[in-house]
Amino acid sequence: MVRINWTFQAKSDLKAIAEYISKDSKRYAKLQVSRLKNRTRILKTQIRAGKIVPEINKENIRELIEGNYRIIYKIVVDNQIDILTVHHSARDLTRRKI
Numbered sequence: 763m764v765r766i767n768w769t770f771q772a773k774s775d776l777k778a779i780a781e782y783i784s785k786d787s788k789r790y791a792k793l794q795v796s797r798l799k800n801r802t803r804i805l806k807t808q809i810r811a812g813k814i815v816p817e818i819n820k821e822n823i824r825e826l827i828e829g830n831y832r833i834i835y836k837i838v839v840d841n842q843i844d845i846l847t848v849h850h851s852a853r854d855l856t857r858r859k860i
Contacts, residue, residue: 763806763807763841764805764806764807764809764840764841764842764843765841765842765843766802766805766806766843766845767838767842767843767844767845768844768845769844769845769846769847771846771847772845772846772847772848775847775848775849776795776798776799776848779791779794779795779798779831779848779850780792780794780795794829797828797829798828798831798833798848801826801828801833802826802833802835802845804826805826805835805843809837809840809843810824810837811824811826812824812825812826812833812835813825815832815834815855817855817856818860822836822837822838823835823836823846823860824836824837827851830850830851830852831848831849831850831851832848832849832850832851832855833845833848834846834847834848834849834855834860846860847860
């Protein structure tokens, strides 16, 4: 079984997403964060389920898509994955340090 580690940045991203959405709907904010977390469960059994991030182009940096968000993760070793960031797809990823 693979260990999924949410980095400080990824946790901060989730918090910011929840805060932004909760301005309109607290219920939907919780639902969106839950969807994002649940999307990563596939990584416990399929670490290469996501595609390689084109802006980075490294075999071990991949992404899962959930709605308008890109969940970017790093395969550290075969039994550990770090979720690096949760990024809105409308924003320019090249402007972020990952």
